Amino acid sequence: MDNQSRQELKALLYEQFARMGKAFANARRLEIIDLLSQTPHTVEELASKTSLSVASVSQHLQVLRNARVVDVTREGTYAWYRLSDDRVFGIWCMMRDLAQDRISEIDHLLRQYFNERETLETIDAAELLRRIAEGSIIIIDARPEDEYRAGHIPSALSVPIEKLESTLAVLPKNCEIVAYCRASYCLLSDEVALLLREQGYRVHVLLEGFPEWRAAGLPIEKESLN
Amino acid sequence: MDNQSRQELKALLYEQFARMGKAFANARRLEIIDLLSQTPHTVEELASKTSLSVASVSQHLQVLRNARVVDVTREGTYAWYRLSDDRVFGIWCMMRDLAQDRISEIDHLLRQYFNERETLETIDAAELLRRIAEGSIIIIDARPEDEYRAGHIPSALSVPIEKLESTLAVLPKNCEIVAYCRASYCLLSDEVALLLREQGYRVHVLLEGFPEWRAAGLPIEKESLN
DNA sequence: ACAATGTTCAACAATTTCATTGAATAGCTG
DNA sequence: CAGCTATTCAATGAAATTGTTGAACATTGT
Numbered sequence: 086m087d088n089q090s091r092q093e094l095k096a097l098l099y100e101q102f103a104r105m106g107k108a109f110a111n112a113r114r115l116e117i118i119d120l121l122s123q124t125p126h127t128v129e130e131l132a133s134k135t136s137l138s139v140a141s142v143s144q145h146l147q148v149l150r151n152a153r154v155v156d157v158t159r160e161g162t163y164a165w166y167r168l169s170d171d172r173v174f175g176i177w178c179m180m181r182d183l184a185q186d187r188i189s190e191i192d193h194l195l196r197q198y199f200n201e202r203e204t205l206e207t208i209d210a211a212e213l214l215r216r217i218a219e220g221s222i223i224i225i226d227a228r229p230e231d232e233y234r235a236g237h238i239p240s241a242l243s244v245p246i247e248k249l250e251s252t253l254a255v256l257p258k259n260c261e262i263v264a265y266c267r268a269s270y271c272l273l274s275d276e277v278a279l280l281l282r283e284q285g286y287r288v289h290v291l292l293e294g295f296p297e298w299r300a301a302g303l304p305i306e307k308e309s310l311n
Numbered sequence: 312m313d314n315q316s317r318q319e320l321k322a323l324l325y326e327q328f329a330r331m332g333k334a335f336a337n338a339r340r341l342e343i344i345d346l347l348s349q350t351p352h353t354v355e356e357l358a359s360k361t362s363l364s365v366a367s368v369s370q371h372l373q374v375l376r377n378a379r380v381v382d383v384t385r386e387g388t389y390a391w392y393r394l395s396d397d398r399v400f401g402i403w404c405m406m407r408d409l410a411q412d413r414i415s416e417i418d419h420l421l422r423q424y425f426n427e428r429e430t431l432e433t434i435d436a437a438e439l440l441r442r443i444a445e446g447s448i449i450i451i452d453a454r455p456e457d458e459y460r461a462g463h464i465p466s467a468l469s470v471p472i473e474k475l476e477s478t479l480a481v482l483p484k485n486c487e488i489v490a491y492c493r494a495s496y497c498l499l500s501d502e503v504a505l506l507l508r509e510q511g512y513r514v515h516v517l518l519e520g521f522p523e524w525r526a527a528g529l530p531i532e533k534e535s536l537n
Numbered sequence: 538a539c540a541a542t543g544t545t546c547a548a549c550a551a552t553t554t555c556a557t558t559g560a561a562t563a564g565c566t567g
Numbered sequence: 568c569a570g571c572t573a574t575t576c577a578a579t580g581a582a583a584t585t586g587t588t589g590a591a592c593a594t595t596g597t
Contacts, residue, residue, distance in 0.1 A: 109332035
């Protein structure tokens with residue numbers, strides 16, 4: 086192998102690796118990856134949840150597919166996209182944990198837009214499991230209902246913010262509550278938690294999101310399909 | 312928190328995360344990350360090893376620094392760049408392992424340029440440790456000498472390809488050899504191994520590169536600084 | 538103070554990326 | 568088959584990325 090073709094190979098090789106990197110190099114694509122780590126979505130669903138045009142989402146999905154980061158399965162006129170490998174979520178997790186630790190702007194943003202957040206009591210997965218065993222706690226899934234249906238923490242109630250008001254009637258005033266959502270920075274659960282606290286409830290927020298819970302192999306519950 | 316500022320925050324947040332992703336989204340930058348996972352380098356060293364202009368390398372390093380993926384320490388007129396966190400190497404590892412599994416072009420490239428490669432006998436870290444304990448093996452570090460000096464597998468000899476010929480005189484014909492380099496796809500060790508095999512030596516190639524060895528917490532040896 | 542050296546910055550042209558629009562495709566339904 | 572819908576494709580323009588060149592900066596050694 087001569088020196089020139091060695092250089093050539095090296096360049097081509099790193100270019101292939103970079104294909105994968107590019108998947109994670111755009112804010113909108115990360116948002117899509119985040120949604121896909123909850124559950125598979127159709128193009129339209131992704132477009133609506135990200136407030137992007139369908140064409141734009143489709144284009145991003147082509148990039149993700151090119152990087153072999155997502156898979157499609159067609160079902161009638163629908164195209165269901167999902168993460169191609171559990172490791173994709175793993176990489177995304179490591180990347181955002183590192184970013185959260187090292188890029189101070191992230192913490193800064195979270196604080197600036199939502200400064201009451203830090204006053205919320207957090208709880209980790211191990212502790213939540215203990216409380217579930219004791220049976221002394223009500224769990225609230227703050228994500229959109231379709232994500233809840235695709236899988237949630239056992240015995241959790243589906244309470245997206247829009248439905249919070251109607252749920253208040255059902256919740257006994259003296260119970261303890263844990264809320265969770267997509268991820269630690271996703272804030273859906275924080276909003277729900279703050280509103281509940283205003284109503285006088287004792288509320289905790291789960292540190293991790295549902296995908297981490299599932300990835301850790303902890304028990305989950307799915308909506309039965311009838 | 313109203314709906315608009317929620318959207319705004321979400322966008323800004325993912326933008327921050329994407330800063331980190333961008334670090335891994337370019338072939339040249341990945342090459343730089345790979346070199347920095349061997350040992351810290353100056354701008355000039357990186358430029359020479361990557362065949363890029365100094366200015367271009369400097370620019371890439373700014374991107375990496377912006378993503379908080381590398382740190383600089385200045386020493387005289389030199390700027391020593393290093394990975395800012397072990398997790399950076401972890402992410403890069405996961406990314407390229409996933410890429411190697413899922414992007415078929417990578418395997419294809421390796422085969423096309425170097426089809427004898429697959430005929431080389433490989434050996435993993437655990438097995439190598441066993442052989443070291445037996446004392447029945449000679450280890451060859453095929454990386455450039457500066458990377459060897461910064462840290463290598465204990466008792467390994469520094470034999471970059473250029474020095475192979477002069478080293479042949481020293482190697483007893485009947486000994487068994489294990490060669491390693493920067494990573495599994497780095498091929499420096501494969502080239503050395505093929506040449507050694509032609510000379511009649513019994514050669515193995517270590518599956519992992521030196522950074523993986525170090526990251527696994529296995530023993531390493533450094534050149535003493537006199 | 539001066540020149541030498543390693544690094545960064547600024548300006549540029551070439552290329553790529555991104556979101557939008559509107560058209561094309563492909564699978565359902567009546 | 569026609570009409571409908573979900574998705575993809577193609578074309579556009581705006582913006583960002585990349586590598587080059589040459590100048591600017593900062594530290595070292597004379």
